[in-house]
Amino acid sequence: MTTPQTGAQPKGAPYFDLSNLKGDLFGGLTAGIVALPLALAFGEASGAGPIAGLWGAIFVGFFAALFGGTGSQVSGPTGPMVVVFAGLYAALGGNPALVFGAVILAGLMQILLGFMRFGQYVKLVPYPVISGFMSGIGVIIIALQLARLFGHEPDGGGTIPAFTAVPGAVMDPNFIAVGIAILTLGIVFSWPKKFAAYVPGPLAALVIGTLVSIAIPGAPLLGDIPTGFPSFVLPAVNVDSALIVIEAAFILAVLGSIDSLLTSLVADNMTRTRHKSNKELIGQGIGNALGGFFGAIPGAGATMRTVINIRSGGRTRISGMTHALVLLAIVISLGPLAAKIPHAVLAGILVKVGVDTIDFSYLKRAHKGPRWDLGLMVLVLGLTVFVDLITAVAVGVVLAALAFIKNLADDQIKAVQEDEPRLSTEEETQILSRSGGRVMMFDFGGPLSFGAAADLGHHVRSKASDKVEIIILDFSRVPFIDVSAVRAVETIVEDAADSGKQVYVTGMNESVGRVLEQFATGLPGSKEKQFSTRLDALKAALTRLEPSRA
Structure with missing residues (x-):
């Protein structure tokens, strides 16, 4: 079995490879x-x-x-x-x-x-x-x-x-x-x-x-x-x-x-x-x-x-x-x-x-x-020709990054706005149905960036009606989180506390949990409100709402 060349000499090989001398x-x-x-x-x-x-x-x-x-x-x-x-x-x-x-x-x-x-x-x-x-x-x-x-x-x-x-x-x-x-x-x-x-x-x-x-x-x-x-x-x-x-x-x-x-x-x-x-x-x-x-x-x-x-x-x-x-x-x-x-x-x-x-x-x-x-492309071309190269590249990279963040943020907000969490199992759907609208789950659907942070709290607030008693924040598809998004999560928790709602969190990996622990205040700290899977969180929410039927 052969291995691909690396473009430079592998470890232990001579610095000058003479095997292709004629071609070189x-x-x-x-x-x-x-x-x-x-x-x-x-x-x-x-x-x-x-x-x-x-x-x-x-x-x-x-x-x-x-x-x-x-x-x-x-x-x-x-x-x-x-x-x-x-x-x-x-x-x-x-x-x-x-x-x-x-x-x-x-x-x-x-x-x-x-x-x-x-x-x-x-x-x-x-x-x-x-x-x-x-x-x-x-x-x-x-x-x-x-x-x-x-x-x-x-x-x-x-x-x-x-x-x-x-x-x-x-x-x-x-x-x-x-x-x-x-x-x-x-x-x-x-x-x-x-x-x-x-x-x-x-x-x-x-x-x-x-x-x-x-x-x-x-x-x-x-x-x-x-x-x-x-x-x-x-x-x-x-x-x-x-x-x-x-x-x-x-x-x-x-x-x-x-x-x-x-x-x-x-x-x-x-x-x-x-x-x-x-x-x-x-x-x-x-x-x-x-x-x-x-x-x-x-x-x-x-x-x-x-x-x-x-x-x-x-x-x-x-x-x-x-x-x-x-x-x-x-x-x-x-x-x-x-x-x-x-x-x-x-x-x-x-x-x-x-x-x-x-x-x-x-x-x-x-x-x-x-x-x-x-x-x-046309903007960068024009700036290159009539201004200078560094301005052209800097403006191009910044605008491209902002456009990417905007698309990512729109996708994150769209995930929050969906009526039903994505990838729900039949058992999860049944539990949500039994709750009678008193449990609301938010599936963030991906990395929480600063681009989505500004609108995140607003959209959660607008969907969590007075009837909702428990809000479940699902972090299972959030690989990392930045400080701006931490502030947005804090806002969600504070709004829930002001309106008498409980907040459960689920699916946080170690990295996300560490950032939230270091920067967030007011996040549910008790183990009773933190769950490894969303199904566990839904069952716990139903138990709290209907202790005799759970």
Whole structure:
């Protein structure tokens, strides 16, 4: 009998699994070739320059693979991370000490999140929120490239300046850049799959677009790109910029963690493995922190490059490290060639990245699902594009949580409002009938949350008429209870005492009983009014009402 892989080495196994060495080397080589144009494009879009994108892919790609918890994952600059970093770079005026100080801090935050075992909480972010901010990021990536497709640069950072720059760029185009952009878009969107197995579409577009630009000069080029190893950046934070740096670092850390762990889930599905989420966060944090010291833009688990790595045979951490080493060889030796790459080529490649980032699969099916989920997705998308990512995600998570609590509370109140307790046996029904309406049972039907607490006492009060002498509160389906619900139970007991009614409780588990004992006052404390089953409580109530017939 075999056991499934875990995504990381089982206890006692070697740290580097050499059983799939050929597949890992080929997967890493392929992923490195695919990552080259993307790293250059992301670096250019970030404001830090193409070389910063390459070093981001090298540092994060190598150390996240070395120390991470997802064997087949390939990491590097991604669209969401670049969008945030570009805003930070513009806000801090490109000051390396401040900008990369935020990157280092983000990496340290990710390491802390890993040690605090926060990886498991990423799955609690609702899908409409994830879909909304990912789609919003796709829109931002596209918006930032529109002017570059026409041979111009957007006026400042941000989505709105990018959109406002488009009319001027359209009215005054660089026709050679436009032609190269159209050629690039045609290649990346229609590159045959049979060729993609040997030469990825983005790489083909990069080479062909650059050769056309050399043959027909006139389009804006990247220009000189430094080669060799990067310079050390000493981080610094001053009082005026501390808030911006800390906020940006937090966004980068949270976004990079979500992006990486979602990619880990994709890798798990493809390889039938199970990643270690907290270890993955630590690996990503180490990569980003070390990269920040050398002027590398931050990165995360990259879905497309991970998928390509897996399809090319990559399975272990060796593949992600190989991908980084391939890029290292390129950046050391091919800088002069990269200087001839036109901006329009990288813009076309990034437009394809943006389109792929938009969650069209959900949008096509959204009309079939709850309107609230669609509205939440659109709201998060709009906030992502026109406000900022942290606001979008925070608002989305809070609204989703409130909606869930509202639905849960409605269901709890509905259970209380039912004329007959659910799942009643025939004997219980007969006893209730014999009581002649003098016994009223309330089956809470599930967890008692603060969402239902405000109305709970009112509904019990409204149903317990003057004829009722004994109220039975059934906790048998209440696995836990919060302080707000304890207060609601207290209200029920106090109202019953004021009107001369007895209260019996039944079915409480140890946890619920402990909370009620610690926080509730006036709850029936005698064993004569606490019962393990509702049938026992009903029999006791009938005995009290009809002692001669019981």
